[in-house]
Each structure stands twice: as structure tokens, then as C-alpha cells.
Amino acid sequence: RLLAAADGIVLAAEASTEPTGTAGIYVDSRGRNSIVIGPGANASLSTEFMAANAALIGDAGVLLAQLESPVESIEAALGIAREAGVLTVLNPAPANAPSSISLLKLADVLTPNETEFAALLGRHVGERVEADDVAALDGASLHALCRKLSGNTVVVTLGAVGVFVSHDEERLRGDSQPYYRVAAESVQVVDTTGAGDAFNGALVASLAQAPDAAFIKHVRFANQYAARSTENEGAAVAMPRMTPADAG
Template sequence: MPRVLVAGSFNVDHVWTAARLPHPGETLGGRYATGPGGKGFNQAVAARRAGADTTFVCALGGDAGGELARDLARGDGIDLREAPSAAPTGTAGIYLDEAGNNSIVIGAGANADLTADFVAAQADAFADAAVVLVQLESPAPAILAALQRARAGGALAMLNPAPANAEVGAELLATSDIVTPNETEFAGLLERRGGRSPSGAGAGALPDAQLHALCRELLPHGTVVLTLGGAGCFVSHADDRRRGDAGSCYRVAAAPATVVDTTGAGDAFNGALAASLALRPTAPFAAHVDFATRYAAASTEREGAAAAMPRLTA
């Protein structure tokens, strides 16, 4: 069975839901819930529930949060490769309004202890991987090591450059085959690399030709999938690497959904895209994006992050 390897973060999410998000200095009444999250774990669960065998490489504390990760990984059949840490397992405070919008604060905890050496030591897992997916809630050296191992083993190297305030070095982009920013992350990446940056309504409002040119500036050699929330996504390929698509750029509309909670929707998209790429390597890239778009939409119809990932087959 084709395998997805995800290297990244696990957090215990603490979620407060209120009619609207609080203003600075304001106290609101609301509801509280807790559950598993972290971009890495969300994406690993999405990849597994979307049908791909999945390995998750992370760092966990020896506390209740770490035990939660271990139990959930076993329950979903995820091959967990954990670096031990003396720090508490990572946490996230999530504030959610009734429209499904959220604000998030993360405490890295054990996630900060994932090392390049530990990642490199999982050589057998990388040897079996068709797609390697990473994000930026873990230390950059570990993430770069995962991308380099992907390239060395012939797997697709897929970078989700989130969260938006994370530093993305040129080497990370150079080692990535596919990059999946949202509009905020995309603008930040262009600015930090000294390129032109979208302004006003954002990248999604730009004409396709202009947006495609910006994507080519960001990743000349590979594929950029720019996620646009309710507007779907924009795909931009290098001309010589269209991945089975007829055109170098196009848009994919968002799938309809009755939105309850958008937390983890981007992770659902990334995990499902990685799973589809692993399971159907000869399909056109547009088919993978269509599947990931529908999967992400379905994830917004339930509360939570990892727990909201639908159990589907690609």
C-alpha cells in the first residue's frame, strides 16, 4: 500500500466557542472543549482516514497529552515515530466564533525537540513513503531533513508553509516539489523573498496570469497550490512539470458545506491531497486537488481538528 509520511507537530487543543471572537481586554462567556490537534497530527489523521497508510514523525512529552497521541495513533492505525521530550506535549488555545472563524495561540512544548537526527533515523519509514508532508510548527532543521529524505528516496516532497509567521528559508522551498500556502502565507513568502506581494483584496482576486507569475517567482521548479478558503484554490505548475494536467494554471471551486468549524480545514486539505497523490500516482493533479477540496469541505461540518477528519477512501 502506498504510504504517506508526515513529520510535524502534535498539540492538545483547548477550544473556547463564543458568539464572536473577543476583543483585546474583553471577557466573554462561551463553551469549552478539548481534543487532539497540531498541524502535523491533523494532516496525518487526514491522510490515514483518506485511505493511505501513514507514518507520523513527531516529538511527545511523557504526560497525558503524549498518551493521548499514542492512543489515537493506535486507534487510527498510524505508524507513530516519536522523539521523547522532557517538555510537556504541545498545546493550542483556540477561540472560535459561531460562524466558524478562529484565532489560535500555540505552546510548542515537546514539538520544539524534534531534531534532524531523529528524523534521519527513520530511514525505513522514508524508504516506504510515496509522499512526505511537512509543516512549520516544528524546528526548521527537522523539517528540512524530512524534505531532503523525501527527495533522496524518490518521494514527493510537500511543504505546507504554515503558520504564516514561521520562517521559510530558501532551502526549504528549493527542496519542495509542492508548496501549499493560504493567501496570508503566500503574501508573506513573497515579501520575505523580496518579490512582489499581493495587496488589497488578496491574491485570490488577481487575474490568473498575474497570480501564476507570482507563483512561478515563489517556486520556479514545482507546483504551488494556493488555498483560498471559500473561493477554493489556485494551482500553478512549472511548464515542464504539469503533473498530468493540460494547463499550467487553473482554479478549483470550493465544495459546498454546512460550516460548523473551520479549524483544521487546511490540514484536512493537505492530508487528503497527500493521500490521493500516494494512492493514485498516475491520475492528473487536478483530480487530486478536487478530492482534497471535497475532503476539506466535509471536515468543516464537524467541530474539532483531528477528530473532525472524515473517514473516506480516495
């Protein structure tokens, strides 16, 4: 099992007798995917492991988490990071993973896709919105739903439609407005597998490298990086390679 914190990249390993997690991925003719996951060792990540690595978490620039490990362990890691003043980012994936309001409150930045966003609204806010309808909502309505879900920043990734960002009006993170859209990049989509991971990884890498930059700069970088990741088959192997010139 691995614990990852973004300030560059820091990894700590916990020995496990469980098999490595695996995923079966099916891609249709339009590049859209569905994934069946066997979590393996990920499912046994412990709160004790998080406590033992509190110093590592506290030294990070950004902590990124998602929900393919036990929710209590993820909540423990986010809580440790919050106490240490580390920026916390939660990607609430997959959509059917258990979650709680207390968990969501620990995320300075919440990054659901439209399916995950609709699931969280139904589970925690009592708002019934179809995932396919999220992207078509007007900005004010979508912002209002984000505010009901979280008091912090919410970034809803909308696939081919782009990204929607919603801030608390008292914490704009360097932006000039509380909500806005960033249009999707124009790319030739081959395979969307890993695009969400690409977006989240690029977002936290950008945040760690330039924490004082306006938030929209980080979102634009992540949006572009994720779009480029869909132009090739596969997940990790499809991720674009960065050069010093790209980073600048």
C-alpha cells in the same frame, strides 16, 4: 514527537521530556478561527532524529511537512526524501514561521493558504501583496507570483473561494494546463479549524494511493474533503470518515 510519512500512514516516535504541544482555538460567528499554539515537544524535533529515520522516510510514497517544528529539522527530512525520490509536500504553516528559499526548493508541492502565500512572497520574493487580495488576482498574475516563489507546483488554498494550482510548464503532473482554479464546495460552515490540515492530509493520501492520476483529481478530492471538515465543530473530531466506496 512523531514523524509521519504518507504511504498509508507510517509513524515513528522520539522520546521527549517536553510537554505535548497544545493549541487554544477561538472561533467566530462565521466559523473563522484564530489559534494560539504552545509547541511543546514539537519545538525540539531534531535533525538527528531525521537522520536516524532516513530509511523510513525513503520508503514513503509521499512526505508531508509543515513548520511547527525547527526549520532545520524539516529541511533535513525534505532533503532525505528528495534524495530517495519521494514526493515532497510542504505546508508552510503558520505564516509567521521561519523559512528559506532552500527549504521551499525541496518541496515538489507547496501548499500555502492566502496568508502564508502573501508572507512568503514578501519574505523571499520582495512582492508585497495583501493576503485579502490574493484570491481576487487574475489567474495569469497569480500564476506569475507562484512561479517567482517556486519552480515546482504551488497550490494556494483560498478558503471560501476554492483553490488555485500553478505548475511549472515543463511539469504539469498529468494536468492539461499550467494553472487553474478549483471552485469551493458548497457547504454549511460551522468551524474552519483544521480545514487546512484536512486539505493537506487528503491531498497526500490521494497522491500516495494513485500517484499516476492527474494532479487535478487529487486537488478536487482534497478540496471536497476539507470543505466537509468545516461542517462540524472541532479539528480532528470534525474530519469526515471515508469508506471504500468514497475512496473509489
